[in-house]
Amino acid sequence: MVQAEAVDLSAVQENVVAAIEAERDDLIALSRFIHAHPEIAMQETASSAACAAFLERRGFAVERNVAGLPTAFRASVAGSGERPTIAYLAEYDALPGLGHGCGHNLIAIAGIGAGIGLRAALNSVPGTVTVFGTPAEEAIGGKAIMSDAGIFDGIDAAMGAHPGTVEAVCPTVEGSGQALACQAVRIEFVGRPAHAAADPYNGINGLNALIETFNGINALRQHICSDARIHGIITHGGEAPNVVPSFAAGDFLIRAQTMAYMNELVEKVRRVAEGAAAMTGSEVRYLLPERATFDMITNHTLARRIKTHLDALGLAMPEAVPEEGSGSTDWGNVSYVVPSVETGFPILDRVCTWHSPEVVEAADSAMGYENTITVAKALALAGLDLLTDAALLRRVKGEFAETRAARGG
Numbered sequence: 001m002v003q004a005e006a007v008d009l010s011a012v013q014e015n016v017v018a019a020i021e022a023e024r025d026d027l028i029a030l031s032r033f034i035h036a037h038p039e040i041a042m043q044e045t046a047s048s049a050a051c052a053a054f055l056e057r058r059g060f061a062v063e064r065n066v067a068g069l070p071t072a073f074r075a076s077v078a079g080s081g082e083r084p085t086i087a088y089l090a091e092y093d094a095l096p097g098l099g100h101g102c103g104h105n106l107i108a109i110a111g112i113g114a115g116i117g118l119r120a121a122l123n124s125v126p127g128t129v130t131v132f133g134t135p136a137e138e139a140i141g142g143k144a145i146m147s148d149a150g151i152f153d154g155i156d157a158a159m160g161a162h163p164g165t166v167e168a169v170c171p172t173v174e175g176s177g178q179a180l181a182c183q184a185v186r187i188e189f190v191g192r193p194a195h196a197a198a199d200p201y202n203g204i205n206g207l208n209a210l211i212e213t214f215n216g217i218n219a220l221r222q223h224i225c226s227d228a229r230i231h232g233i234i235t236h237g238g239e240a241p242n243v244v245p246s247f248a249a250g251d252f253l254i255r256a257q258t259m260a261y262m263n264e265l266v267e268k269v270r271r272v273a274e275g276a277a278a279m280t281g282s283e284v285r286y287l288l289p290e291r292a293t294f295d296m297i298t299n300h301t302l303a304r305r306i307k308t309h310l311d312a313l314g315l316a317m318p319e320a321v322p323e324e325g326s327g328s329t330d331w332g333n334v335s336y337v338v339p340s341v342e343t344g345f346p347i348l349d350r351v352c353t354w355h356s357p358e359v360v361e362a363a364d365s366a367m368g369y370e371n372t373i374t375v376a377k378a379l380a381l382a383g384l385d386l387l388t389d390a391a392l393l394r395r396v397k398g399e400f401a402e403t404r405a406a407r408g409g
């Protein structure tokens with residue numbers, strides 16, 4: 001086995017950067033193809049196939065249909081020693097009716113480019129590089145399903161990048177890079193129909209139970225942490241005003257800063273619904289139709305290393321500040337299994353609304369591609385650091401274990 005200490009690190013770094021530079025045009029062409037053929041969650045057949053084939057042609061061993069997801073893949077190259085294993089995550093799903101309004105075509109080549117770059121180091125240093133194709137970020141959360149299936153077990157660190165506006169940051173400080181844990185809940189009440197005027201006393205009103213559930217949740221709000229969120233809609237409220245609604249249903253999302261607290265709230269809302277059922281005499285069905293999205297445990301030690309390389313490569317970004325999570329991402333599920341960083345990077349020189357036509361345009365712009373290639377290089381160089389600097393990898397893993405334990409994971 002090659003001793004990492006014996007190699008000339010700066011020469012290896014040069015090889016890594018040169019490998020990505022050599023693929024610049026092809027990476028951009030791949031991204032353009034994905035952008036020009038937007039495919040929504042779980043329908044990313046052409047995008048996923050193009051990404052997997054791109055890596056396969058460059059010597060990666062590709063496994064498709066990972067975790068039972070037809071558009072997920074795993075592409076690996078092992079060096080002289082199998083560990084550590086560094087993973088890069090590539091997304092490629094688009095938004096319904098909009099196209100690549102979240103720039104996932106750039107996320108794809110950031111991960112693939114980084115994987116190709118780090119692969120160039122494997123002649124000199126031991127380790128494995130794996131690129132995962134992770135579908136359906138905008139819908140069911142491919143990473144959550146892959147994570148549950150154990151696909152990320154044994155990975156030492158996972159990295160990726162998400163485009164943003166001029167305000168995008170690399171989450172280097174504690175409290176930055178957060179995302180909320182999120183659980184979808186469906187609540188159904190089954191009552192008994194009756195004529196709403198002639199014999200309402202024979203009816204059991206499912207809609208009343210659902211309304212009391214909303215009231216109960218409103219009362220609960222006073223007693224939950226201010227950063228938690230519970231929001232819902234009525235999807236079924238009855239058939240006709242002269243019939244006592246025998247069936248009512250609502251969809252809710254319950255979000256919190258940690259998965260542990262989110263789970264507590266899911267149980268509290270369950271008791272509210274059970275109380276509403278008891279009040280009205282209806283029967284309640286409390287359903288969790290999708291797996292939960294976990295909060296994001298960003299590894300700041302690793303993020304700082306990525307930022308060092310971004311700075312050296314000349315991609316300037318504002319400094320990260322502690323900021324409460326507001327959205328949710330399936331990266332969170334990965335971050336409970338593997339030390340993880342999803343860095344932001346700018347593809348616009350201004351602020352704009354996300355998931356918009358402006359972003360569709362920026363995701364296929366010279367600035368977008370230029371910065372994505374730079375980010376791929378920084379992610380590859382940070383991966384190289386993890387392969388060659390055992391103390392850094394220990395610190396990354398130490399922070400991971402500590403933070404996960406503190407969040408009750």
Ligand SMILES: [Zn+2]
Binds near residue numbers: 102104
């Ligand atoms: Zn996105």
